[in-house]
Amino acid sequence: MRFTNRVFASLALLTDAYPSTDEEQAVHVEVDYPDVERDLVPWMPLVKWFLTIPHYIVLFFLGIAEVVVIVIAWFAILFTGRYPRDLFDFVVGVARWQNRVAAYAFLMVTDEYPPFRLSE
DSSP: HHHHHHHHHHHHHHHHOOOOOOSOOOOOOOOOOHHHHHHSTTHHHHHHHTTTHHHHHHHHHHHHHHHHHHHHHHHHHHSSOOOHHHHHHHHHHHHHHHHHHHHTSSSSOOOOOOOOOOOO
């Protein structure tokens, strides 16, 4: 997950650094691993995938918007030399949302349903 986020940050023009496979760079991803017996409900993995369907519908459309924003940001960087803050925050927010949903549905590190928001 860490390397994937570093590659995404590079492709989304969020960082200039070539993504490293072993060292942490400008992208910081922290995943708190749970105490499985105490923190997780045993039968939840069976329904988590279904519960995330609404998230993936919204994230699909946000992903389309994200591509448009990245193209606009590319031109903004080309002409002004900087990434507009609002566009940067949008792209980072969508990435955070995707990470929260992945941590819930596939990494199985939490049973807390991810919120529908771009902020932390």
